[in-house]
Amino acid sequence: MQHTVIIGNGVAGITAARHIRKLSDNKITVISGETDHFFSRTALMYIYMGHMKFENTKPYEDWFWSKNKIDLMREWVTSIDFDGKTIVFKNGTSLTYDQLILATGSQSNFFGWPGQDLKGVQGLYSYQDLELMEENTKNVKSAVILGGGLIGVEMAEMLHSRGIHVTYLIRESHFWGNMLPKEEGTLIDNHLAEHGIDLRTETELEEILDDGNGHVKGIKTKTGEVIDCQFVGLTVGVHPNIDLVKDSKVETDRGILVDEKLQTNVPDVYAIGDCAQQKNPPAHRRPIEAVWYVGRMMGETVAHTITGNETKYQPGVWFNSAKFFDIEYHNYGTVLPTCQEGCSEFYWECHDKKKCIKVIYETNSLKVKGVNLFGIRNRHEVWDNWLSQEKTLDHIIGNLPEANFDPEFFTHWEGEIQEKFNSEFSDKTVNVRKRGFLEKIFA
Template sequence: MANKSQEVTVIVGGGHAAGALLAALLQSRYQHEVVLVGEEPHPPYQRPPLSKNYLAGEVEQESLYLKPRSVYENAGYQLRLGVRVDQIDRDNKTVRLSDNSMIRYDRLVLATGSQVRRLRSPGAELKGIYYLHDIADADALREELVPGKRLVIVGGGFVGLEVAASAVKKGVGVTVLEAAERLMQRVTGPEMSAFFYARHHDAGVDIRLDTGVTGFATGDQGRVAGVTLANGDMVPADIVLVSIGVIPDTALAEAAGLACDGGILVDEFTRTDDPAILAIGDCTRHRNLFFEDRLRLESVANAVDQARTAAAVLMGEEKPYDSVPWFWSNQYDIRLQMIGLSPGHDQRVMHGSPADKGFAVFYLRDGCVIAVDAVNLPIAFMVGKQLVQRRQAVSPGVLSDPHTDLKSLL
């Protein structure tokens, strides 16, 4: 890809959104100079396997990379890895890096992602307490997960439960402490929470709901020895994983004076309030044509879809981002696929039974399907996507009938 014009596009970040944007630009034969600045030493990679098969040691690190570094470099794209952007000078259209070098940009894309939410409880800095956000975190945690060790996971969301499943398979004793009344309470309904509780319990995981953490007990050589609870009890631990969610990484954008409110604010074309700057992925709170309010979504699907929209904008096209949110989680032999957003539903309808090989929960509002959670039932997910996109009204009786051919609903 020689003879590029002098226009420079700088991408800040090395996660899925940044990698998807590079891939989209490659596919579109983007002719301008591209520089990606990533704080980690790796080319853009996918994070979901960090809590699943990568943590379990079933895949190699290179398999996480969206593309080998050579693919980008052969296309003439420059990867500046192992350095971070410290400052954006919007007036002069430059970014200053941690090695004190400067890069001029014509278009800037922020794909800064998120940061893990940290506990500030007494003892939170002890050795043996981990967070899982990047490859280095997964490598460090994986070395600790050996048979007979006791792992305590603070947080019963997707990542915490995926790690629990991976650790149990390695012969590690696992306890999950969840402050809410049920697992994955923020993202799914009680039927799914109960199903996953039972599956983890059957695998030997000790799950304690409605349980607050107040601190950590110190053992030998400054290592964690246990987790202290709000009721005064202590759960013994050799290793602790804190998995209590993430917060958008907006510090760079805020320092540059860009509008932020629970994320970098962007429109349906991923544009910030600066016409030269776009933002994509977990760091954004975006306007979606399908939903009334601005949303911040933590998902690979959102990262990829926003990246495609941003690529179109950089190519001089306007293709608004209006995708329906979807998510997935793999735990044991379970594949959970979720389409739409279930908060705000006024009715839940189960298709099939948790005792079956596959089942689904449909979430309705005013008689229309707004979300579907499917367990080992891909047809429910695929049909659900169409129903949610159309905001289609469906009879609860038809949905609950196990003999209903879901395809017929379309």
């Protein structure tokens, strides 16, 4: 019986374990120093906000693991002997494996700011970070967050839920500037302001100030402005957690280098999820994608290879999602912060400034490359088909109601979107969705 050992019990590692179990009778051991059981990392914020307890964030009940013969170990790994196929733990014990999957996730970035080691300064990634944040934010009145990305806005929402005043510093001219185009970013900027978040765009951190007792008392920006606070959240992105293998025979760059079968250069050693870096990423995909969905898909895929059915990792059409306070965000396909060469964009925004859609298409052929949706839910399946079949903008706008996934009775915006399209493309006009009888009554 083969022994498959997985380091990391996040979504990548656990998905791999579940699928290996489905496909084989391998002995499976999942190791984590973080928590006893798999939990949803994306749900950490909800524990702090009181929406859920930690128990609620566990996708499987505790009996699930023994029932499915997946052994869980709560240990920190200190080193791996790849020649002897042996893992050594912090407590001195060791474990041998036949195949090893590295799913060690990410670490928060710290860019060496003066004062970043003060008490009350932290990032947010792990369960331990959450516990620290609970500790660090006791009796805190105001906080500063640095970094306009997903974790930053989550942290803002978390602190805001406890009545802590948040000043939010971002380097770019609008929120999430390295992913979102201007219009969408501005829409979120406005929404943050609506919630009372003090957003400071194009503001950079100079240093974090010490209160004399090793605790943060404020920050200084590059323009010399001092902002008082008792807590600083550093959320300037994450990087692959490769400490364990950095100085080993496993090839690394920013992440652990893997081929299309997710294998490292060492036989029987695989890397998946946030920690993996693809040597030859598929077209239009980045080599490192620290996203929940990618971790899941890599876990699904590597399980096949490990159980004897060699399978290449071939992600489908890119998709991602997030929620910024009350506004949901969905992205299918490629939408860059600045429209790529040869492409144009179609943009519609609702009068309430809380919903918008941006479609990127090839200027000449009108083939659609990607879409950003804010505040309107659309069907993954429909967009996946449209994008993989390279449908044109007029086709998609004409059939937009088909993609709608909003709950029943919600206002339909497709008609308005189609009218805007018709006014911009008078030679390609599409039929405008008519409102139903009940819609007219309740509108």
